[in-house]
Amino acid sequence: MPEKPMSENVEITLSRAGAATTGGPEAYFTGRVEISTPYKGDAPARISGATVSFPAGARTAWHTHPLGQTLYIVSGKGWVQKEGGPREAFGAGDVVWIPPLVKHWHGAAADTAMVHFAVAEALDGSVVTWLEKVSDAQYAGEA
Amino acid sequence: MPEKPMSENVEITLSRAGAATTGGPEAYFTGRVEISTPYKGDAPARISGATVSFPAGARTAWHTHPLGQTLYIVSGKGWVQKEGGPREAFGAGDVVWIPPLVKHWHGAAADTAMVHFAVAEALDGSVVTWLEKVSDAQYAGEA
Numbered sequence: 001m002p003e004k005p006m007s008e009n010v011e012i013t014l015s016r017a018g019a020a021t022t023g024g025p026e027a028y029f030t031g032r033v034e035i036s037t038p039y040k041g042d043a044p045a046r047i048s049g050a051t052v053s054f055p056a057g058a059r060t061a062w063h064t065h066p067l068g069q070t071l072y073i074v075s076g077k078g079w080v081q082k083e084g085g086p087r088e089a090f091g092a093g094d095v096v097w098i099p100p101l102v103k104h105w106h107g108a109a110a111d112t113a114m115v116h117f118a119v120a121e122a123l124d125g126s127v128v129t130w131l132e133k134v135s136d137a138q139y140a141g142e143a
Numbered sequence: 144m145p146e147k148p149m150s151e152n153v154e155i156t157l158s159r160a161g162a163a164t165t166g167g168p169e170a171y172f173t174g175r176v177e178i179s180t181p182y183k184g185d186a187p188a189r190i191s192g193a194t195v196s197f198p199a200g201a202r203t204a205w206h207t208h209p210l211g212q213t214l215y216i217v218s219g220k221g222w223v224q225k226e227g228g229p230r231e232a233f234g235a236g237d238v239v240w241i242p243p244l245v246k247h248w249h250g251a252a253a254d255t256a257m258v259h260f261a262v263a264e265a266l267d268g269s270v271v272t273w274l275e276k277v278s279d280a281q282y283a284g285e286a
Contacts, residue, residue, distance in 0.1 A: 009242050012225050017216075017236025042242045045211040045264055047190065051236065068188040072215055072260040073160075074236075082155050093160025093194065093217075095260070099152050099185045117215040117238070119262055121188055 009042040017051075024052070028130050030107075030139075031058025048127060049119030054078065059107025059139060062131040064100075066123035071096040071106060076114035080106040087141050105134045152185040160194075167195070171273050173282075174201025174250075191270060192262030197221065202250025202282060205274040207243075209266035214239040214249065219257035223249040230284050248277045 015037045024033030033054050040048040046067065051074070062083070071080075073094045079087045080096055083103040090096060096116075098104055108114035120127045137143035158180045167176030176197050183191040189210065194217070205226070214223070216237045222230045223239055226246040233239060239259075241247055251257035263270040280286035 010225075010245050011242070012223055012228070012231065012245065012247065013240040014223075014231060014233055015238040015240070017234070037236070037238045039213070039238050039240050041211050041213065041240060045243060047211070047213060047262070047264060049213065049238070051215075051238070068184050068190070070182070070184065070190060070192065070262060072194075072217075074215075074217065080155055080157075082153075085155075088155065088157060090157055091160070093180070095158040095180045095182050095192070095194070097156040097158070097182050097184060099154070100188060102153050102155065104155065117260065119190070119213060121190060121264065 013039065015039045028061045028063070029058065030061070030133055031055055033058050046121035046123075047119055048122065049117065051115065051117050053113070053115045054108035055113050056108050056111050057139075059134050060105045061133045062103055062105050064103050064129045064131070065098060065120045066100060066126055066129070067121035068100045069098045069118060069120040071098075072117040074115040074117055077109040077112040078107055078114035078116070079109060080104060103131065107134075107139070110140070156182065158182045171204045171206070172201065173204070173276055174198055176201050189264035189266075190262055191265065192260065194258065194260050196256070196258045197251035198256050199251050199254050200282075202277050203248045204276045205246055205248050207246050207272045207274070208241060208263045209243060209269055209272070210264035211243045212241045212261060212263040214241070215260040217258040217260055220252040220255040221250055221257035221259070222252060223247060246274065250277075250282075253283070
Protein backbone atom coordinates (compact mmCIF):
# COMPACT_ATOMS: atom_id res chain seq x y z
CA MET A 1 0.00 0.00 0.00
CA PRO A 2 1.51 3.36 -0.99
CA GLU A 3 2.33 5.77 1.80
CA LYS A 4 -0.22 8.56 2.09
CA PRO A 5 0.95 12.16 1.72
CA MET A 6 1.17 13.99 5.03
CA SER A 7 0.46 17.63 5.69
CA GLU A 8 1.92 19.50 8.64
CA ASN A 9 -1.28 21.51 8.94
CA VAL A 10 -4.63 19.88 9.64
CA GLU A 11 -6.66 23.03 10.30
CA ILE A 12 -9.24 24.39 7.86
CA THR A 13 -8.42 28.01 6.99
CA LEU A 14 -11.08 30.63 6.25
CA SER A 15 -9.82 33.77 4.50
CA ARG A 16 -12.46 36.47 4.72
CA ALA A 17 -13.60 38.49 1.69
CA GLY A 18 -11.45 41.58 1.25
CA ALA A 19 -8.76 40.44 3.69
CA ALA A 20 -5.16 41.61 3.19
CA THR A 21 -5.93 43.82 0.18
CA THR A 22 -2.89 45.19 -1.65
CA GLY A 23 -2.32 47.05 -4.92
CA GLY A 24 -1.13 45.12 -7.95
CA PRO A 25 2.50 46.10 -8.71
CA GLU A 26 2.92 48.72 -11.45
CA ALA A 27 5.40 46.46 -13.28
CA TYR A 28 2.86 43.64 -13.67
CA PHE A 29 -0.48 45.44 -14.06
CA THR A 30 -1.92 48.34 -16.02
CA GLY A 31 -4.51 50.29 -14.01
CA ARG A 32 -5.31 50.31 -10.29
CA VAL A 33 -5.71 46.60 -9.64
CA GLU A 34 -6.46 45.28 -6.12
CA ILE A 35 -5.41 41.84 -4.88
CA SER A 36 -7.17 40.40 -1.79
CA THR A 37 -7.74 37.20 0.21
CA PRO A 38 -4.40 35.63 -0.71
CA TYR A 39 -4.08 32.04 0.52
CA LYS A 40 -1.66 29.15 0.10
CA GLY A 41 -2.34 25.44 0.34
CA ASP A 42 -0.36 23.18 2.68
CA ALA A 43 2.23 20.80 1.18
CA PRO A 44 2.11 18.38 -0.52
CA ALA A 45 -0.53 20.53 -2.27
CA ARG A 46 0.94 23.02 -4.76
CA ILE A 47 -1.98 25.45 -5.00
CA SER A 48 -2.23 29.10 -4.01
CA GLY A 49 -4.45 31.94 -5.09
CA ALA A 50 -6.13 35.29 -4.54
CA THR A 51 -9.04 37.48 -5.64
CA VAL A 52 -8.15 40.22 -8.12
CA SER A 53 -10.28 43.30 -8.90
CA PHE A 54 -9.72 45.15 -12.17
CA PRO A 55 -11.38 48.50 -12.94
CA ALA A 56 -12.51 49.02 -16.54
CA GLY A 57 -9.46 49.08 -18.83
CA ALA A 58 -7.13 47.41 -16.30
CA ARG A 59 -5.19 44.25 -17.16
CA THR A 60 -2.22 42.09 -16.29
CA ALA A 61 1.07 42.23 -18.16
CA TRP A 62 1.83 39.34 -20.50
CA HIS A 63 2.81 36.31 -18.42
CA THR A 64 3.05 32.53 -18.20
CA HIS A 65 2.38 30.02 -15.43
CA PRO A 66 4.63 26.95 -15.13
CA LEU A 67 1.66 24.71 -14.28
CA GLY A 68 -1.20 26.79 -15.69
CA GLN A 69 -3.85 28.94 -14.02
CA THR A 70 -7.59 28.81 -13.33
CA LEU A 71 -9.78 31.93 -13.22
CA TYR A 72 -13.30 31.92 -11.77
CA ILE A 73 -15.05 35.11 -12.93
CA VAL A 74 -16.86 36.57 -9.92
CA SER A 75 -18.42 39.66 -11.53
CA GLY A 76 -18.28 42.00 -14.49
CA LYS A 77 -16.85 41.44 -17.94
CA GLY A 78 -13.32 40.83 -19.13
CA TRP A 79 -10.99 39.51 -21.76
CA VAL A 80 -8.26 36.89 -22.01
CA GLN A 81 -5.84 36.58 -24.90
CA LYS A 82 -3.22 34.01 -25.81
CA GLU A 83 -0.26 35.42 -27.76
CA GLY A 84 -1.14 35.20 -31.45
CA GLY A 85 -4.81 34.48 -30.76
CA PRO A 86 -7.97 36.59 -30.55
CA ARG A 87 -9.21 38.37 -27.44
CA GLU A 88 -11.89 36.20 -25.85
CA ALA A 89 -14.68 37.73 -23.73
CA PHE A 90 -15.88 36.27 -20.44
CA GLY A 91 -18.40 37.13 -17.75
CA ALA A 92 -19.62 36.19 -14.28
CA GLY A 93 -19.62 32.46 -13.53
CA ASP A 94 -17.33 31.56 -16.43
CA VAL A 95 -14.21 29.49 -15.73
CA VAL A 96 -11.00 30.11 -17.69
CA TRP A 97 -8.23 27.50 -17.87
CA ILE A 98 -4.84 28.70 -19.11
CA PRO A 99 -2.50 25.74 -19.80
CA PRO A 100 1.11 25.57 -18.58
CA LEU A 101 3.59 27.92 -20.31
CA VAL A 102 0.99 29.64 -22.52
CA LYS A 103 1.86 33.35 -22.88
CA HIS A 104 -1.28 35.40 -22.22
CA TRP A 105 -2.90 38.34 -20.44
CA HIS A 106 -6.28 38.85 -18.79
CA GLY A 107 -8.18 41.83 -17.46
CA ALA A 108 -11.36 43.86 -17.39
CA ALA A 109 -13.19 44.92 -20.54
CA ALA A 110 -12.63 48.51 -21.70
CA ASP A 111 -15.92 49.79 -20.24
CA THR A 112 -16.69 47.30 -17.42
CA ALA A 113 -14.89 46.36 -14.20
CA MET A 114 -14.15 42.68 -13.52
CA VAL A 115 -13.30 40.56 -10.47
CA HIS A 116 -11.82 37.07 -10.69
CA PHE A 117 -10.63 34.46 -8.22
CA ALA A 118 -7.35 33.00 -9.50
CA VAL A 119 -5.45 29.86 -8.47
CA ALA A 120 -2.28 28.26 -9.79
CA GLU A 121 0.06 25.42 -8.86
CA ALA A 122 3.67 26.20 -7.98
CA LEU A 123 6.63 24.51 -9.69
CA ASP A 124 9.93 24.82 -7.82
CA GLY A 125 8.34 27.63 -5.78
CA SER A 126 7.22 29.69 -8.79
CA VAL A 127 3.63 30.35 -9.92
CA VAL A 128 4.20 32.99 -12.58
CA THR A 129 6.78 34.45 -14.97
CA TRP A 130 6.05 38.09 -15.73
CA LEU A 131 6.84 39.51 -19.19
CA GLU A 132 6.29 42.86 -20.93
CA LYS A 133 3.20 44.98 -20.33
CA VAL A 134 0.17 44.85 -22.65
CA SER A 135 0.19 47.97 -24.83
CA ASP A 136 -2.95 50.03 -25.40
CA ALA A 137 -2.98 48.83 -29.02
CA GLN A 138 -2.69 45.17 -27.96
CA TYR A 139 -5.42 45.68 -25.34
CA ALA A 140 -7.67 47.23 -27.98
CA GLY A 141 -7.11 44.24 -30.27
CA GLU A 142 -5.35 46.42 -32.85
CA ALA A 143 -1.83 44.98 -32.54
CA MET B 144 19.00 23.76 -16.65
CA PRO B 145 15.98 21.64 -15.69
CA GLU B 146 13.70 20.56 -18.47
CA LYS B 147 10.48 22.57 -18.58
CA PRO B 148 7.18 20.76 -18.16
CA MET B 149 5.31 20.33 -21.42
CA SER B 150 1.57 20.34 -21.93
CA GLU B 151 -0.07 18.65 -24.89
CA ASN B 152 -2.72 21.37 -24.95
CA VAL B 153 -1.83 25.00 -25.55
CA GLU B 154 -5.34 26.38 -26.01
CA ILE B 155 -7.08 28.53 -23.38
CA THR B 156 -10.41 26.95 -22.42
CA LEU B 157 -13.48 28.99 -21.45
CA SER B 158 -16.22 27.04 -19.65
CA ARG B 159 -19.41 29.09 -19.64
CA ALA B 160 -21.47 29.68 -16.49
CA GLY B 161 -24.04 26.92 -16.03
CA ALA B 162 -22.49 24.61 -18.65
CA ALA B 163 -22.88 20.83 -18.26
CA THR B 164 -25.06 21.03 -15.15
CA THR B 165 -25.71 17.70 -13.40
CA GLY B 166 -27.25 16.65 -10.10
CA GLY B 167 -24.97 15.74 -7.20
CA PRO B 168 -25.17 11.97 -6.57
CA GLU B 169 -27.51 10.93 -3.75
CA ALA B 170 -24.72 8.90 -2.13
CA TYR B 171 -22.47 11.93 -1.73
CA PHE B 172 -24.87 14.83 -1.11
CA THR B 173 -27.93 15.57 1.03
CA GLY B 174 -30.43 17.80 -0.79
CA ARG B 175 -30.79 18.71 -4.46
CA VAL B 176 -27.27 19.87 -5.24
CA GLU B 177 -26.30 21.01 -8.77
CA ILE B 178 -22.78 20.73 -10.20
CA SER B 179 -21.86 22.86 -13.23
CA THR B 180 -18.94 24.13 -15.33
CA PRO B 181 -16.69 21.16 -14.64
CA TYR B 182 -13.18 21.62 -16.02
CA LYS B 183 -9.84 19.84 -15.82
CA GLY B 184 -6.35 21.29 -16.17
CA ASP B 185 -3.85 19.91 -18.67
CA ALA B 186 -0.93 17.80 -17.40
CA PRO B 187 1.49 18.33 -15.77
CA ALA B 188 -1.05 20.41 -13.82
CA ARG B 189 -3.09 18.35 -11.32
CA ILE B 190 -6.05 20.71 -10.85
CA SER B 191 -9.72 20.25 -11.70
CA GLY B 192 -12.90 21.81 -10.40
CA ALA B 193 -16.54 22.78 -10.74
CA THR B 194 -19.20 25.14 -9.42
CA VAL B 195 -21.60 23.62 -6.89
CA SER B 196 -25.01 25.05 -5.89
CA PHE B 197 -26.56 24.00 -2.57
CA PRO B 198 -30.14 24.90 -1.63
CA ALA B 199 -30.71 25.78 2.06
CA GLY B 200 -30.03 22.69 4.20
CA ALA B 201 -28.05 20.84 1.51
CA ARG B 202 -24.52 19.56 2.15
CA THR B 203 -21.85 17.13 1.07
CA ALA B 204 -21.23 13.80 2.80
CA TRP B 205 -18.14 13.57 4.98
CA HIS B 206 -15.07 13.31 2.74
CA THR B 207 -11.34 13.86 2.37
CA HIS B 208 -9.15 15.13 -0.47
CA PRO B 209 -5.71 13.57 -0.99
CA LEU B 210 -4.16 16.97 -1.79
CA GLY B 211 -6.71 19.29 -0.17
CA GLN B 212 -9.43 21.50 -1.63
CA THR B 213 -10.09 25.20 -2.15
CA LEU B 214 -13.59 26.71 -2.02
CA TYR B 215 -14.37 30.21 -3.32
CA ILE B 216 -17.78 31.24 -1.96
CA VAL B 217 -19.71 32.82 -4.83
CA SER B 218 -22.98 33.66 -3.03
CA GLY B 219 -25.09 32.92 0.02
CA LYS B 220 -24.09 31.52 3.38
CA GLY B 221 -22.72 28.14 4.37
CA TRP B 222 -20.85 26.03 6.83
CA VAL B 223 -17.72 23.89 6.86
CA GLN B 224 -16.79 21.47 9.62
CA LYS B 225 -13.70 19.40 10.31
CA GLU B 226 -14.39 16.16 12.17
CA GLY B 227 -14.18 16.92 15.87
CA GLY B 228 -14.23 20.69 15.33
CA PRO B 229 -16.95 23.35 15.36
CA ARG B 230 -19.11 24.31 12.38
CA GLU B 231 -17.61 27.44 10.85
CA ALA B 232 -19.76 29.93 8.92
CA PHE B 233 -18.73 31.53 5.63
CA GLY B 234 -20.20 33.92 3.09
CA ALA B 235 -19.70 35.43 -0.36
CA GLY B 236 -16.09 36.21 -1.25
CA ASP B 237 -14.61 34.06 1.51
CA VAL B 238 -11.97 31.46 0.58
CA VAL B 239 -11.86 28.12 2.42
CA TRP B 240 -8.73 25.94 2.37
CA ILE B 241 -9.16 22.32 3.49
CA PRO B 242 -5.75 20.62 3.96
CA PRO B 243 -4.90 17.16 2.57
CA LEU B 244 -6.61 14.20 4.27
CA VAL B 245 -8.73 16.30 6.66
CA LYS B 246 -12.17 14.68 7.12
CA HIS B 247 -14.84 17.34 6.70
CA TRP B 248 -18.13 18.40 5.11
CA HIS B 249 -19.40 21.66 3.64
CA GLY B 250 -22.74 22.97 2.50
CA ALA B 251 -25.37 25.67 2.66
CA ALA B 252 -26.64 27.12 5.94
CA ALA B 253 -29.99 25.80 7.19
CA ASP B 254 -31.97 28.81 5.94
CA THR B 255 -29.83 30.18 3.08
CA ALA B 256 -28.69 28.73 -0.26
CA MET B 257 -24.97 28.78 -1.12
CA VAL B 258 -22.87 28.50 -4.28
CA HIS B 259 -19.15 27.77 -4.27
CA PHE B 260 -16.47 27.23 -6.89
CA ALA B 261 -14.30 24.27 -5.82
CA VAL B 262 -10.90 23.09 -7.06
CA ALA B 263 -8.62 20.26 -5.95
CA GLU B 264 -5.42 18.60 -7.09
CA ALA B 265 -5.49 14.93 -8.10
CA LEU B 266 -3.16 12.32 -6.60
CA ASP B 267 -2.88 9.10 -8.60
CA GLY B 268 -6.04 10.15 -10.46
CA SER B 269 -8.14 10.71 -7.32
CA VAL B 270 -9.45 14.04 -6.02
CA VAL B 271 -11.82 12.85 -3.28
CA THR B 272 -12.60 9.94 -0.96
CA TRP B 273 -16.29 9.87 -0.02
CA LEU B 274 -17.35 8.68 3.43
CA GLU B 275 -20.66 8.47 5.34
CA LYS B 276 -23.39 11.08 4.97
CA VAL B 277 -23.77 13.98 7.41
CA SER B 278 -26.71 13.25 9.70
CA ASP B 279 -29.34 15.87 10.50
CA ALA B 280 -27.99 16.02 14.07
CA GLN B 281 -24.42 16.51 12.84
CA TYR B 282 -25.59 19.17 10.38
CA ALA B 283 -27.44 20.98 13.20
CA GLY B 284 -24.27 20.92 15.32
CA GLU B 285 -25.95 18.68 17.90
CA ALA B 286 -23.89 15.52 17.40
